[in-house]
Amino acid sequence: MDHLERAAGAVVGSAVGDALGAPFEFGPPGAFSARFPAPGSGDEMSEGGGWNAGEATDDTQMAVHVAESLLERGGLDLPDIFTRFLRWAADDPKDIGLQTEDVLTRGLPWDQAAVAHYRSSHRAAGNGSLMRATPSAVYFAPKGRHVTMDAARRIAALTHGDPAAWEGTAIFHDLVRAALSGVDPLDSLSLTLSAVHPDHRERYAVVLAPDWHPSQATESNGAVWACLGSAAWALRTTRGYEDAVRAAIDLGGDTDTVAAVTGGLAGAVHGLAAIPTRWTEPLHVPLPGSGGRVLRLSHLLDLAHGLAS
Numbered sequence: 651m652d653h654l655e656r657a658a659g660a661v662v663g664s665a666v667g668d669a670l671g672a673p674f675e676f677g678p679p680g681a682f683s684a685r686f687p688a689p690g691s692g693d694e695m696s697e698g699g700g701w702n703a704g705e706a707t708d709d710t711q712m713a714v715h716v717a718e719s720l721l722e723r724g725g726l727d728l729p730d731i732f733t734r735f736l737r738w739a740a741d742d743p744k745d746i747g748l749q750t751e752d753v754l755t756r757g758l759p760w761d762q763a764a765v766a767h768y769r770s771s772h773r774a775a776g777n778g779s780l781m782r783a784t785p786s787a788v789y790f791a792p793k794g795r796h797v798t799m800d801a802a803r804r805i806a807a808l809t810h811g812d813p814a815a816w817e818g819t820a821i822f823h824d825l826v827r828a829a830l831s832g833v834d835p836l837d838s839l840s841l842t843l844s845a846v847h848p849d850h851r852e853r854y855a856v857v858l859a860p861d862w863h864p865s866q867a868t869e870s871n872g873a874v875w876a877c878l879g880s881a882a883w884a885l886r887t888t889r890g891y892e893d894a895v896r897a898a899i900d901l902g903g904d905t906d907t908v909a910a911v912t913g914g915l916a917g918a919v920h921g922l923a924a925i926p927t928r929w930t931e932p933l934h935v936p937l938p939g940s941g942g943r944v945l946r947l948s949h950l951l952d953l954a955h956g957l958a959s
């Protein structure tokens with residue numbers, strides 16, 4: 651499998667996980683497999699929770715804005731990404747994370763808004779910077795571990811002032827980098843962790859350990875640690891893309907985001923061809939802040955190819 655097949659798997663895989671998990675958000679564990687007991691039943695891409703069947707949520711919408719900024723600006727332009735986020739938030743997205751909304755509606759400049767939020771709330775370690783990181787992970791992967799982890803931190807910091815969110819997003823970037831190169835990203839976890847800021851290394855080592863289970867999480871999977879740990883668990887304990895996202899959604903809670911993160915990783919590992927076409931066919935990404943565009947699979951593939959080349 652080549653790099654492009656894995657890159658497309660990551661970008662599409664994250665969007666599919668997001669759309670598949672959206673109707674189950676805030677639901678109990680096991681809700682997905684209770685409704686769809688047998689894999690492959692065909693109608694899993696369902697409506698619910700205000701989402702149409704196949705409709706991707708804020709996770710993918712923000713990810714696409716990051717992707718388009720990277721491609722149109724020819725690299726990392728943080729003020730430009732922030733401006734796109736502002737335009738998106740002002741265009742009435744169906745869903746927006748609490749921290750993200752607070753930061754994007756403060757009227758502060760790109761390099762002050764998240765800092766101000768963290769200073770006043772002391773709570774900014776949600777999974778909202780992790781959920782949108784797949785395109786940037788694909789884009790920066792060829793530049794190596796330290797460059798891609800640094801880019802992750804800087805994009806995360808646009809909306810999340812807590813360094814725990816930066817480090818979790820940086821770890822995700824490096825796991826995707828490893829997967830795109832064709833190795834098992836969990837095999838090189840100790841090298842990834844060695845590049846994490848020492849203040850945060852131990853806590854991530856716990857949730858990424860081979861024997862960790864999501865039931866051991868000390869916070870909800872709306873938090874960055876449990877979300878990333880759950881995605882790694884779903885990848886580690888399954889053998890294909892479909893089973894990985896099923897496992898992620900069956901954890902309950904923040905199902906769209908846990909499945910978006912899992913889907914990005916599993917798509918990079920297993921490749922585009924592993925993602926069922928019955929899930930990619932209804933997939934669509936309404937994109938607030940873009941003049942009413944709605945992206946389909948072909949657009950996401952164009953983005954993935956641009957990011958990977």
Ligand SMILES: [Mg+2]
Nearest residue numbers: 707708709906
């Ligand atoms: Mg969402």
